[in-house]
């Protein structure tokens with residue numbers, strides 16, 4: 476160990492020695508240390524670029540690890556100082572399915588809902604055929620007819636997602652979950668805690684997840700969130716990529732504007748009309764010009780094009796909306812059955828808002844036509860609400876204004892412009908509003924006490940008599956257990972992939988699996 480000579484400011488003698496000492500303490504690395512001593516390897520600081528992914532030895536410039544001979548390594552001149560990470564599980568739902576059923580290992584697997592649903596996740600074997608998340612299932616099966624389609628077990632995915640998140644929390648308390656299977660981590664200052672720089676700890680994390688959970692994760696490491704997220708996409712699956720201050724500018728320059736997260740095809744077309752096609756083109760414009768041309772989005776884009784992103788990693792994600800939607804088994808053209816479905820999603824949205832103790836001023840109606848065109852309509856209310864009655868009535872007005880000749884395959888209702896609830900207020904134009912609000916609160920209390928089907932509205936009874944999906948079943952003794960599962964925070968709202976679940980699937984995903992103990996998700 477004494478032969479270690481380090482002069483690189485990016486990799487100080489202290490940190491290099493700390494790593495080596497830490498590695499000597501690790502039982503699984505004793506063999507490496509003895510080899511290291513025997514060879515009396517002098518690690519020259521200028522050559523240290525990273526670590527071997529197999530034995531974790533610091534590696535010199537040579538592509539091969541001197542300790543174990545492996546060619547697998549993570550390497551970057553700034554490897555010792557980068558500390559903002561983005562971790563993303565690879566094809567998470569499919570990886571869990573393949574882990575539980577080894578027969579699926581080499582087969583193309585799609586997790587998603589039935590004939591009318593969409594792809595919630597596609598494994599890498601299926602992606603070779605062009606299958607992508609959120610693609611309609613019929614289209615996915617046309618591209619890959621041999622794919623194994625699995626409806627999915629969202630309870631199991633949530634459980635594994637929480638296990639992985641807990642492992643992230645062993646690395647740093649600053650974990651910002653983005654969805655069930657990805658998160659940002661700020662590991663600044665954790666080197667003293669762990670005795671190893673973030674890159675090395677993340678490499679160990681990657682191995683731990685594979686060993687304990689049985690799925691692979693891809694990691695991006697940089698100095699801000701934008702670049703970390705960009706890096707994690709560079710080397711999938713089971714990848715580890717780093718972007719440093721010195722290489723970020725050049726790396727981004729030739730990329731198309733769509734490479735920047737948040738620039739969709741529509742915004743990219745708008746930018747192209749102004750002669751902006753690559754990130755280099757964005758840099759040619761001043762912030763003022765970008766702001767004038769494209770507003771706030773333009774300014775954000777100008778900053779990201781220069782690899783500037785000052786957003787901190789937040790442990791509490793600010794919720795921007797709550798919503799619920801359902802895909803029909805068959806397209807619906809008539810307004811009456813559409814209104815029945817609308818009541819169902821309005822009530823679910825209200826339930827989410829009440830459970831989170833939030834209210835929203837903006838009510839959104841979402842429709843998807845039979846030819847897959849999405850229509851959204853919004854209305855801003857005088858007062859924020861969390862009542863199903865108001866959400867329904869507002870969406871109803873918007874729905875009835877839509878042309879009557881269209882058939883729809885999906886309906887959704889949402890609340891945004893969120894704030895703390897301010898209490899129910901009357902409506903001068905609707906004298907019955909206050910009475911209905913009181914009735915809804917009273918029925919909520921009854922549902923809390925006796926189960927969600929204890930109180931039914933006329934519309935729900937009508938749906939039930941027609942045998943429609945989404946209509947509540949007759950109250951059973953299981954309702955109390957379901958209620959406690961709901962209050963344990965097992966909601967699928969906002970979960971990546973879940974919003975695309977077909978009719979009837981979301982409600983299953985919201986229930987806690989009976990065999991698994993699932994602690995409440997942090998940060999919710």
Ligand SMILES: [Mg+2]
Nearest residue numbers: 563564566656
């Ligand atoms: Mg993922």
